[in-house]
Every structure is written in structure tokens, then in C-alpha cells.
Amino acid sequence: xxxDPGRFTVGFDIGGTNMRAGLxxxxxxxxxQLSAPTPGTAxxxxxxxxxxxxxxxxxxxxxxxxxxxxxxxDPACETVRFAPHLPWRDAPVRDRLxxxxxxxxxxxxxxxxxxxxxxxxxxxxxxxxxxxLAIGTGIGAALIxxxxxxxxxxxxxxxxxxxxxxxxxRPCPCGKSGCLERYCSGTALVDTAREMAASGSFRNSSLLDxxxxxxxxLRGDVITSAARDRDPLGVAVMEDFSLWLGECLSMVADTxxxxxxxxxxxxSRDTDIYLETAVxxxxxxxxxxxxxxxxDVIPARLGGEAGMIGxxxxxxxxxxxx
Amino acid sequence: xxxDPGRFTVGFDIGGTNMRAGLxxxxxxxxxQLSAPTPGTAxxxxxxxxxxxxxxxxxxxxxxxxxxxxxxxDPACETVRFAPHLPWRDAPVRDRLxxxxxxxxxxxxxxxxxxxxxxxxxxxxxxxxxxxLAIGTGIGAALIxxxxxxxxxxxxxxxxxxxxxxxxxRPCPCGKSGCLERYCSGTALVDTAREMAASGSFRNSSLLDxxxxxxxxLRGDVITSAARDRDPLGVAVMEDFSLWLGECLSMVADTxxxxxxxxxxxxSRDTDIYLETAVxxxxxxxxxxxxxxxxDVIPARLGGEAGMIGxxxxxxxxxxxx
Numbered sequence: 001x002x003x004d005p006g007r008f009t010v011g012f013d014i015g016g017t018n019m020r021a022g023l024x025x026x027x028x029x030x031x032x033q034l035s036a037p038t039p040g041t042a043x044x045x046x047x048x049x050x051x052x053x054x055x056x057x058x059x060x061x062x063x064x065x066x067x068x069x070x071x072x073x074d075p076a077c078e079t080v081r082f083a084p085h086l087p088w089r090d091a092p093v094r095d096r097l098x099x100x101x102x103x104x105x106x107x108x109x110x111x112x113x114x115x116x117x118x119x120x121x122x123x124x125x126x127x128x129x130x131x132x133l134a135i136g137t138g139i140g141a142a143l144i145x146x147x148x149x150x151x152x153x154x155x156x157x158x159x160x161x162x163x164x165x166x167x168x169x170r171p172c173p174c175g176k177s178g179c180l181e182r183y184c185s186g187t188a189l190v191d192t193a194r195e196m197a198a199s200g201s202f203r204n205s206s207l208l209d210x211x212x213x214x215x216x217x218l219r220g221d222v223i224t225s226a227a228r229d230r231d232p233l234g235v236a237v238m239e240d241f242s243l244w245l246g247e248c249l250s251m252v253a254d255t256x257x258x259x260x261x262x263x264x265x266x267x268s269r270d271t272d273i274y275l276e277t278a279v280x281x282x283x284x285x286x287x288x289x290x291x292x293x294x295x296d297v298i299p300a301r302l303g304g305e306a307g308m309i310g311x312x313x314x315x316x317x318x319x320x321x322x
Numbered sequence: 323x324x325x326d327p328g329r330f331t332v333g334f335d336i337g338g339t340n341m342r343a344g345l346x347x348x349x350x351x352x353x354x355q356l357s358a359p360t361p362g363t364a365x366x367x368x369x370x371x372x373x374x375x376x377x378x379x380x381x382x383x384x385x386x387x388x389x390x391x392x393x394x395x396d397p398a399c400e401t402v403r404f405a406p407h408l409p410w411r412d413a414p415v416r417d418r419l420x421x422x423x424x425x426x427x428x429x430x431x432x433x434x435x436x437x438x439x440x441x442x443x444x445x446x447x448x449x450x451x452x453x454x455l456a457i458g459t460g461i462g463a464a465l466i467x468x469x470x471x472x473x474x475x476x477x478x479x480x481x482x483x484x485x486x487x488x489x490x491x492r493p494c495p496c497g498k499s500g501c502l503e504r505y506c507s508g509t510a511l512v513d514t515a516r517e518m519a520a521s522g523s524f525r526n527s528s529l530l531d532x533x534x535x536x537x538x539x540l541r542g543d544v545i546t547s548a549a550r551d552r553d554p555l556g557v558a559v560m561e562d563f564s565l566w567l568g569e570c571l572s573m574v575a576d577t578x579x580x581x582x583x584x585x586x587x588x589x590s591r592d593t594d595i596y597l598e599t600a601v602x603x604x605x606x607x608x609x610x611x612x613x614x615x616x617x618d619v620i621p622a623r624l625g626g627e628a629g630m631i632g633x634x635x636x637x638x639x640x641x642x643x644x
Binding site: 072081082129130145150151152153154155156157158159160161162163164165166167174176247250251254255256257258259285287288291292293295 | 394403404451452467472473474475476477478479480481482483484485486487488489496498569572573576577578579580581607609610613614615617
């Protein structure tokens with residue numbers, strides 16, 4: 001059903017520190033954006049959401065609200081079961097917010113929301129079988145199969161970040177050790193740099209000097225920028241990351257066999273310095289390499305706004321389907 | 323469309339050493355079964371298949387023929403792209419056999435065929451989202467999603483056997499090292515037993531004595547039988563296998579999130595001695611353990627005949643859909 005272009009949906013990206021709300025047009029454009037710190041209780045969080053919707057509603061007519069949530073939802077997307085950085089626990093967020101706002105509410109997992117945004121308006125338009133890997137603090141993943149979000153039997157598919165790839169490897173906040181995202185994420189860049197710095201075999205590295213002066217100040221973007229300047233430690237860290245990303249891509253291709261893999265998240269800003277190496281490694285690591293087509297691998301296009309744009313579109317579709 | 327119960331389909335299980343053909347009723351029963359050595363050239367293999375069909379056709383009317391193939395097919399299931407133990411390479415097997423036999427032919431990947439058999443007549447009847455793990459020489463896998471075989475964009479999903487789980491781990495015939503099936507398969511039992519035997523810390527183990535006398539005679543069933551007799555080395559090997567299987571189950575649950583995981587293949591004969599430990603480990607290894615439902619894990623029911631039964635039913639359906 002065609003939508004009235006004068007009507008808008010609100011898309012929320014609810015993170016552990018801040019929540020952002022965008023007023024989104026039916027072509028996926030962000031017309032206005034607000035943000036606020038994420039409150040620490042469920043009641044405050046829901047009234048904070050209502051407050052942002054009310055503020056966006058003063059200038060535009062709002063049809064529906066979508067919320068991209070970093071956590072587990074039930075398969076019907078009515079309840080937030082568990083979100084590590086948010087106060088919701090088995091919380092029937094959809095109905096509570098719908099009653100409070102008197103608007104249709106659409107909840108969705110954050111990686112699924114971002115995938116939907118890229119599918120409708122970004123890097124994966126027109127591709128029906130593809131995977132989003134959102135690589136930042138950890139690894140988020142989403143599968144679009146036959147043009148729809150694939151969620152599995154319990155709404156949790158697919159997760160790659162906590163597959164164990166190194167027995168007795170780096171400890172993970174999840175309680176396990178050796179998880180894939182400990183080697184293949186923005187956070188992992190820092191860990192790898194510290195480990196390599198401790199091995200001490202890099203001469204003429206200003207990155208190494210920086211780490212020695214203040215190891216706790218190290219951030220992923222310092223490393224990528226050092227790699228751009230051909231700092232030997234920075235280059236070695238990014239080389240290690242590329243190989244792990246190649247490994248990760250092969251795990252995605254073996255288990256899900258998509259046509260396309262889109263790299264999103266914080267590290268997608270720097271694909272120009274690592275993606276070629278990663279894909280070369282990927283091509284040798286899949287089962288039956290040489291006897292099956294290789295998935296394309298490209299960077300995401302909507303950046304940090306993919307989630308709010310995607311979930312707003314899902315909210316709009318839910319209204320249109322009524 | 324209801325089928326005439328007096329008509330039969332033939333299901334083939336084409337292995338590297340032998341090929342078996344079953345005459346299958348519409349309720350999945352094997353009415354007659356023949357087998358022959360698998361020939362070494364494509365032409366001989368196809369005439370061998372035609373010969374078995376002709377022999378089964380002397381006593382019963384045959385509607386269609388299904389072939390379960392251990393290899394990569396194209397997504398339309400017309401061509402065998404690559405099968406490591408068979409002579410077909412980019413071979414248009416479906417049309418060639420259909421011309422030769424003047425019967426409808428249905429090709430399918432062997433794990434998908436076995437999954438379809440278990441779905442229609444075995445352990446997974448009535449379950450719409452589930453995974454078969456066929457664990458024997460290696461790990462075969464199939465996903466039934468929304469009641470249909472899930473094959474991904476290129477027809478190769480899902481594969482778990484060659485995910486790398488130990489960097490610089492045991493060498494794999496695939497050319498990589500540390501692949502999951504090197505630790506979690508019937509073959510892996512033998513490797514683990516030899517490694518543990520070399521460590522030499524097992525007293526009063528008759529399995530250890532056997533290995534020392536003739537290390538090359540060791541087979542998986544000798545180990546499971548030793549474990550049943552509480553031989554300390556046999557028990558330790560099965561304990562190690564259980565932990566790896568728990569890891570494998572968590573990788574399946576994280577990536578595909580099925581309702582049910584069915585364990586088939588050679589090792590499924592002995593689930594009574596390892597499955598409880600494996601599932602206990604599995605329950606602690608998934609992402610968000612405790613906040614999401616755990617997939618059920620049960621043994622397959624159709625044994626080594628699941629593939630021929632399944633692919634015969636797929637062939638029957640293909641005829642009914644015409």
C-alpha cells in the first residue's frame with residue numbers, strides 16, 4: 001500500500017549509554033534527530049522514549065514507532081527477554097509502549113533493524129539472501145533470507161560473536177573464553193595491539209611508544225590511523241584482524257551460504273585498509289573453495305543510522321499491513 | 323495429491339565405496355534393497371545406477387528416482403558440482419539420468435536427504451525448524467526451516483565440519499587444520515584416543531594395551547565399546563567427544579537457532595553414553611544461556627537408511643507437483 005509521504009515514523013536506536021530517535025520519511029531519510037541519555041530503570045526508559053516521541057510529534061505527524069534493541073526478543077517481537085546493557089528483563093515493551101503512546105510499536109533486534117535498513121535503502125537493495133556483520137565492540141549479525149528477516153525458532157539467530165575459535169583463548173565478558181569477537185572486533189584491535197606490543201619486536205613504531213606511555217588510552221581508531229601511516233605495529237594488528245575477519249567470513253559462508261555479506265558497525269569505516277586481505281583469506285577458507293561461488297563482501301552504506309532507519313521502515317510496514 | 327500406494331520410488335544413497343538403492347513405498351518403507359560397488363568413472367556410475375533401477379523395476383512399478391549425493395549441487399539440484407569421493411565434476415546428472423532412464427530424477431545433497439527422511443518419517447516429524455547433524459567420518463548438516471530444506475544462495479548451507487575451532491590444530495584432509503570435525507566425529511574418536519594413549523597416564527586400560535599392540539587397527543566402535551566397559555581411556559575419549567559435541571551444538575544453536583537438533587550418522591548409535599554430558603555442556607555454551615530456550619537434542623531414528631528414504635520421498639513429491 002503506498003504511504004502518505006507527509007506522514008512519518010520514528011525509529012529508535014536504544015544503546016546502553018544513549019538513545020537516539022529519528023523522524024524517518026518513507027524513503028528512509030532522517031528528517032530530524034534527537035538523543036538523550038539512556039535511563040537506568042525500565043519505567044524511566046519508557047517515559048524517556050515517550051518524551052522523545054512527543055517532542056518529535058510537535059512538528060510532524062507520527063504514524064508508528066520502531067525500536068531497535070540490542071538484546072534478545074521473543075520470536076513475535078513483543079517482549080524484551082534480556083538486553084545486557086538495558087534495564088528490561090522479560091518486559092512486554094511493545095504493549096506497554098503502545099498503551100502509553102497510543103501508537104503502533106514495532107520492536108526489533110538491533111542487527112536485524114540495521115540489516116533491514118541496508119536492505120531497503122542501503123548496500124543490499126535488491127539482494128534477497130545476505131548477511132549483515134555489524135563489527136564494533138562485538139559482532140552483531142542478521143540474515144535476510146528470501147527477502148525477509150530470518151530469526152530462527154526462538155528469535156535469536158544468527159549469532160557469530162561467541163563461537164569459540166580459540167580453546168583457552170582471550171577471556172570474554174560473556175563468561176566463556178576464546179570467543180570470535182575477542183579476535184575480530186574493534187575491541188579486539190586493542191587487545192591484539194597490547195599483546196603484540198608486549199612481544200616487543202617492532203622497531204620505529206610510534207604506536208608502540210604511545211602504548212608504552214599510556215596503554216589504557218589505546219582505542220581502535222588510533223590503531224587504524226597508525227596502520228594508515230604505515231606504522232609497523234599498526235600494520236601488523238590490521239593484518240591479524242584481516243585474517244580473523246577472513247575466518248569469520250568463511251564461518252558465515254559455510255553455515256548460512258549468503259549471496260552477499262555486508263560489513264557494518266564501527267570497523268566498517270576502515271574497510272579500505274583491510275577488506276581486500278580479508279576477502280583473499282576468506283576465499284581460501286570456505287569448504288569446497290574453488291568449487292562454489294564466493295559471496296560478495298562490501299561495506300555497509302547507512303553507517304550508525306541503519307538501525308533507526310530500518311526499524312522505522314518495519315514500523316511503517318506493520319501499520320500498512322493492518 | 324494422494325499417491326497410488328501400489329507405485330514406488332527408488333532412493334539411492336551414493337557413497338564413495340558402495341551405492342545402495344531402495345525401493346520405497348509412500349509411507350517411507352523400504353520394500354527391497356540392492357547395492358553395488360560405486361564405479362570409478364561418471365559413465366560407469368550412471369550405467370550402474372540404471373542397472374540397479376532396472377533390476378528393481380522387474381518386480382515393481384517405479385515412478386521416479388531420487389539420488390542422495392555426498393557433494394555440492396547447484397541450487398536447482400540439476401548438476402553435481404563437486405563430490406570429493408565420486409567421479410562427477412560439474413556434471414548435469416539430473417538430465418543425463420532422466421534421459422537415460424526415462425523417469426523423473428531428483429538429486430539432493432545427502433544430509434538434506436537424510437533430514438527430509440527424518441522429517442517425514444523419523445525423529446523430526448511435525449517439527450518445522452530443526453537441524454540434522456550427521457556425525458560419522460565427518461559432520462554433515464542440514465537445516466529444515468519453515469518445513470522446507472534451507473539451501474542458501476548457492477545450495478551449500480549449512481556446513482559445520484570445517485569451521486576452524488583450534489588454530490594450528492589437527493590437520494584435516496580438506497587442507498586446513500583445526501576443523502571441527504577433526505575433534506567431533508567418529509574419526510576424531512580414534513585421533514583423540516591415540517593422542518591420549520601417547521600421553522600415557524591411563525592405568526588398567528585394556529584399550530591402551532590394544533592401541534600399543536596395533537595402533538592402526540583402532541576403530542571408533544572399539545572405543546565406544548571400551549567406554550561402555552568403563553575402560554578409563556575409553557571413558558576419557560568419550561568425555562572429550564561429549565565436550566566437543568556440546569561446543570558443536572552451541573555453534574549450531576547460535577548460528578541457526580533451531581527448535582530441535584537431531585544427531586544422526588554413525589555416532590548416533592551410541593548417544594546413550596555421551597548425549598547427556600554433551601547437552602549439559604551445550605546448555606552453558608550458548609550466547610545468553612539462561613535467557614533463551616534450549617533446543618531439544620535427540621538421536622535420529624532411521625539410521626543409515628534416512629538418506630534413501632528421504633530422497634525417494636522428495637522424488638515422489640516432485641512427480642506429484644507436476
